[in-house]
Amino acid sequence: MTDPVLSVRGISKSFGALKASDDVNLDLQPGEIHALIGPNGAGKSTLIKQIAGGLRPDSGQVHFLGKDVTLLSTVARARMGLARTFQISSLAMEDTVLQNALLGALGAQGKPFRFFHPVLKDSALRDIAETALSRVNLLDHATMRTSELSHGQRRQLEVAVALTLNPKAFIMDEPMAGLGTSGSQNLTTFLDELRHEAPILLVEHDMDAVFALADRISVLVYGKIIATGSVDEIRAHPEVRRAYLGEDA
Template identity: 75%
Template sequence: MTDAVLQTSGISKSFGALRASRDISIDLKPGEIHAIIGPNGAGKSTLIGQICGTLKPDSGSVHLLGKDVTHQPTRARARAGLGRTFQISSLSMEDTVLQNVLLGALGASGRPWRFFSNVLKDTSLRETAEEALARVGLLDQARMRTAELSHGQRRQLEVAVALTQKPKALVMDEPMAGMGSEGSKLLTGFLDQLRHEAPILLVEHDMDAVFSLADRISVLVYGEVIATGTVDEIRANAAVKEAYLGDEA
């Protein structure tokens, strides 16, 4: 068995009486897409927050590339190779598409303390940024203001920004949300390839995408992982059917 790139060991988190995460242990292995599914309010966002460092678990630990990062802030985890895309686009809307990817490249370079040089003329940053844009098919939109992008294009840009960081593991929070079927098909194909570069922890509501992409699926209900397994195992799981999939599967 290969070592997990990303691993949570028994993490729990409560908000008052609400137990949003209960003893969650999941891992992400090299080359795989591990999907997290669950009904609204199951604690998916809380889980992501703890993995990415915006929330601290009450107990348990998070390991990234074999290192304990439980007490490290988001930015340290990012520098260690954890890429993330957001459910609600978190882009600088006033800036151009290029500026948004440049920020990712700048973060990865770790050298923001330059006050006089022109960031647009920094060839190494620019190459990283444009390569990432080209990969998601947004190079032609590089000079557009981000606010002018369509919803689907913003999702693509989110992915591009994460790519500039050359991540070793990716956490994607509903990358397909609000996308048309065409766009979501394109993105599905892209993520399919991407898993070999960086394994993906994928939180997604689009079941077609999840079933076609995931190597493993974990089902989260009321803050608890009730099942983890391959697509077929999850489809066949009685408890999952009852809790979540209903008649759909």
């Protein structure tokens, strides 16, 4: 097996008596989509925060591109090429769609301290931003204010911003939420291709999408990974059926 792009090694995190992460081990191989599923309150968001930065685990490490990043900031991890999309959109709502995409390109370029040249006239940044927008079919909405986008379009813009970073790995927190049937089918097709650019750690509630996309699935329950395996293995796993999919799934 090749070296994983991202690997989570024995992470634990407690809030008082609550064990939000309990000795979690997880890795992301090149070219794969690894889905993380689990019931509400299983600790998925807490785990994501520890992987992407913003929350420090009590014990255990996160390795990204072969480097221990456990103590690095969100910014440093993003610079290394870890792109994250949010469950609750964290876009700049007052800005246009294009400006949000430009911001991503600006972050990737790493030179935000320029004060005189209009960012909209920076063709290098615009190319990156517009390519990313057209890949998620948002280029027609480029001059629209982000707050005017539908819930599903904001999701797509989140993905577009992540694309501008040209990342080495994606962490996507429920990108399908609010998309509707055709929207989530489109995104499923898109993510299917995207995995060859960079592997995706996908947190998702939409089981159709998960079963269609995932190379591997990990099931998180009460902060513990109770099973990791292929789609068929997870479907057949008795503990998973009991804990999550429901007895008759």
